[in-house]
Amino acid sequence: MCGRYATTRARQELLDEFQVQLDAVDGDIQPDYNVAPTKQVPVVLNRRPKDAPEEEPAVRQLRTVRWGLVPSWAKDLSIGSRMINARFETVHEKPSYRRAFARRRCLLPADGYFEWYTLQDQDGSPDPAEGGKKAKKKPQKQPYFIRPNDGAVMAMAGLYELWKAPEGGAGGPSSRIEEGEWVWTCTVITTDAPDDLGRIHDRMPMIVEPGRWDAWLDPALTDTEQVRGLLVPAMAGTMDAYPVSKAVNSVRNNGPELIEPANSGDSSGDHSGSLF
Helix, strand or coil: CCCCEEECCCHHHHHHHCCCCEECCCCCCCCEEEECCCCEEEEEEEECCCCCCCCCCCEEEEEEEEECCCCCCCCCHHHHHHCCEEECCCCCCCCCCHHHHHHCEEEEEECEEEEEEECCCCCCCECHHHCCCECCCCCCEEEEEEEECCCCCEEEEEEEEEEECCCCCECCHHHCECCCCEEEEEEEEEEECCHHHHCCCCEEECECCHHHHHHHHCCCCCCHHHHHCCCCCCCCCCEEEEEECHHHHCCCCCCHHHHCECCCCCCCHHHCCCCC
16 A cells, blocks of 8 residues: 555646646656556656756756655665555655655645455355365455545655666666666655545555645755654545446556446445445
8 A cells, every 4th residue: 555546637737736836747647547656657846956056946846757766775776666655654764765755755646546445255165176165265355446525636745766777777678767867756655544444454645735735845844853743644534435446456457437436246246335
């Protein structure tokens, strides 16, 4: 957790919503209803423009970066696939995150995120080959989409890093990164889910309230306790959760139908309704 989410807001909407001063996105921003680790995702951050003098103030930027943080000291890009989340409880202490937590914080705009609820009916059916014993079944999981109940954009708390490709470059044939090229990466900070969501999964993304965006993004604010104080877990009753089609299980599927409530037969039996 959080391993999948949806981010579908139009580019101009993001520029306006977050009062972006510098649009640093190359190419288009396409709606993504099934964001998965290592994909390019939109982030908002405050940073001095490239080659600007040190006295120049940081400006609010919109960028697309790779989801899965790669520390500057990492020898291989693949470490990022294991660093898509950072726990709020320890993010300020872990060597992989603490420097970014102090100076390189960002917001990841999202419509909502996906979680998988393990269905309870796992008894199995008799297997003749086992002399009538019940065969073990792989636990069945029902995907849920979780989003703010007021329809507002979710500004997930995140960190970003810059990683320089080593001698010989990095990546595969379809995503080659040349030697010396800088790669921007990010992670999502997670926290305990409130009781109403904890029935699906005990963790959720940390969401930054609009009134705290400026302080969260300010690279000049480096006091750990002040920064931690900006993050408050979502209150119970502020999020909607409902079952969606299992088509979201495959990253090849990507469309608005993935965040629509599941039709009869898309979820499993008596669990097709909301948990709440």
